[in-house]
Amino acid sequence: xxxxxxxxxxxxxxxxxxxxxxxxxxxxxxxxxxxxxxxxxxxxxxxxxxxxxxxxxxxxxxxxxxxxxxxxxxxxxxxxxxxxxxxxxxxxxxxxxxxxxxxxxxxxxxxxxxxxxxxxxxxxxxxxxxxxxxx
Numbered sequence: 001x002x003x004x005x006x007x008x009x010x011x012x013x014x015x016x017x018x019x020x021x022x023x024x025x026x027x028x029x030x031x032x033x034x035x036x037x038x039x040x041x042x043x044x045x046x047x048x049x050x051x052x053x054x055x056x057x058x059x060x061x062x063x064x065x066x067x068x069x070x071x072x073x074x075x076x077x078x079x080x081x082x083x084x085x086x087x088x089x090x091x092x093x094x095x096x097x098x099x100x101x102x103x104x105x106x107x108x109x110x111x112x113x114x115x116x117x118x119x120x121x122x123x124x125x126x127x128x129x130x131x132x133x134x135x
Contacts, residue, residue: 042066042121044073050129054082070103071115073125087127088115102126 041062052058061073074087089096093115101108103117104124111117119125 042068042119044068044119045122045124046077047124047126048128052077052127053080054084067118067120069115070101070111070113070117070119070125073119074101074115074127077127085129098130100128100130102128 041064043060043062045060046052046058048057058077061076071088071092078085078087085099086096087099087101088094095101095108095115102125103111103119108114
């Protein structure tokens with residue numbers, strides 16, 4: 001796995017953990033909270049109103065660096081999801097209709113950097129699928 005790419009996967013079985021932990025001295029498993037802890041990594045707490053990985057939920061994701069752009073986080077989640085949600089508009093500069101994101105309680109529309117908003121260790125990202133009703 002590349003250092004610049006995702007270093008956490010949802011932990012659903014000991015086999016996945018042993019594969020991820022191979023060759024790492026600073027990795028531990030928190031099975032109760034379904035997260036992999038990598039010493040020195042940046043952790044982003046995730047919340048959503050749907051299953052982030054399509055068939056499984058994810059509460060925490062970790063990267064081997066000190067910051068990451070919101071756009072890269074959403075791209076990573078989309079690639080890892082069995083549903084591959086399309087979070088971005090056709091220009092790749094905003095969110096697709098039906099999606100809303102909050103960073104540390106701040107709505108996406110008020111985030112100064114929009115998709116380039118820099119996420120740091122301990123930030124909380126809430127991804128919402130807005131359900132549109134009709135009558």
